[in-house]
Amino acid sequence: MLFQTFHPKPGQETRPVSQKVIGLIGGMSWESSAEYYRIVNEGVRDRLGGLRSARCLMWSFDFAEVEALQHAGRWDDATALMIDAARRLERGGADFLLICTNTMHRMAAEVQAAVAIPLLHIADPTAERIRASGHRRVGLLGTAFTMEQDFYKGRLADRHGLEVLIPDEADRATVHRIIYEELVQGRVEAASRQAYREVIARLVERGAEAVILGCTEIMLLVKPEDSAVPLFDTTAIHADAAVDLAIAGFTPSPAAP
Template sequence: MRTIGMLGGMSWESSAEYYRLLNEESRARLGGYNTVPSVLYSVDFAAIVAMQEAGDWAAAGRHLADAARQVRRAGADLVLLCTNTMHQVAEEIEAAIDVPFVHIVDATGARIAAAGLTRVGLLGTRYTMELDFYRARMRDRHGIDVIVPEEPDRTLVHDVIYRELTRNRVEDGSREQYVRIVRGLAERGAEAVILGCTEITLLLGPGDSPLPLFDSTRLHVAHALDIALAQ
C-alpha cells in the first residue's frame, strides 16, 4: 500500500477523524491487523484562522504548500488536505508536490454524480459556502448545482463550526438548528446535502437529516484508499 500523507490541524479534531477513518476503512477492506502507512503534518490552526479572517489566502497557500513539501519529504506517496475550507488554496499545494493531491471536491462530486443527483445543498464554513472554489469545481467538473443556506443561517452554520465543533463541543440545540436548515435546503430543491466541513460529522448523521447526506470526509478517505491500494 502506498503511504498516505495527511496535511492536518485544521482543526485537530478533523485530523483525528481522518486518521480513525483511514485505519478503520483499511481494516474493513484488508482484514487482520492492516492499517494505513501514513504521515501526518499538523499545522497551528490559530495561524490558519488568522489568515482566513484577514482574507490572506496567498499567505495561507504558501504556508500549506510548505507543509505539503514536508509531508512529501517524510515519505508520502499521495497527499490529503484534511479540511474542506483550505481547498481554496489547493492549486498552490498541488503545485508544490510531485505526487497525487487527492481533491475533496472530486471525491465527493464523483459519488454524487454516480447517484444520479444534480442539485445538492452544502453546509460548511462561511468560506466554503460563499467563495467559489467549491461550487465552481462541483459544477464545472461534475455537473452538479450546489446551493447554500440563506443568511442568517450561513452565519449560524459557520459559528457552530468555529465556536463549538472545532473546540470539541457538540450541542443538541445546534443539531436541531442544522436539521432545520437542511429542511430549508430541501424546500429549495436540494436532493441531498454535502457535509462540507469535516467537523460537521461530529454533529449531524444520517439519522438526523431529512435528506441524504454525503459526508465529504468519509468519501475523501475512501477515494484516497482506492488510490493507495491501486496496483
C-alpha cells in the same frame, strides 16, 4: 520511485507492491483529522484483513494560526503554510496528499503545483459519490468561505455538473459560527444540531435532493437521521478515496499477517 511498476523478466517472480503512503495535511481542526486517521486505518484493515493498517504521515497545524489568517483574509500567507506542509510530507515519503479540510482547498491548485506527487481533491470523490447516487441538485454546508467563494461549489458545478444550493445569509452565518465557536473546539451542542436540522430542511424546501457536509467537523454534529434527504459526509468520502488509492495494486506478501 517506490511505486513504479515492476516488469519482471521471464520466469522471474513479481515483486510485491507496497501500500502507498498517504500524506495528510491536518490539524484544521485536529478533531476532524483524528477522524481521517481512524477512517483510513479502519478502511485498510477492513479491506486487507489481519493486522493491516494504513501507511500514512500527517502534518498537523496549530489551527489557531491558520484560523487567524483565514479571518484576516491573509490567504497568501495561508497558502505558503499549506505549500510548506505539502513539501514536508513529500520529503517524508508521502506518495499522494490529502488536505484534511474543505476550506483550505481554496489553495489546492497552488499546493498541487508546488509538489510532484498528486493531491486528492476532496470535492472530486464527493461529487462522484453524489452522481453515482443519481442526484444532481445538492445543498452545501460549510464555512462561510466554502459556501460563498467559488473554489469549491464552482468545481462541483464545472467539473461534475452539479447544481449547488447554499443557505441564505442568516443560515450561512449560523452554520459558520457553530463550526468555529463549537465544533472545532470539540463542542457538540443539542441546540446547534437542531439549528442545522432547520437549515437543512430549508435547503430541501428549495429543491436540494441531497446535502453535502462540506466542512470536515460537521459530521461530528449531524447524522443521517437529521435530514430528510441523503447526507454526503466529505470526511468519510475523502478518507475512503484515500484508502482506494493507497491499496490500488497492493500485493501482500504470503508471509504477512
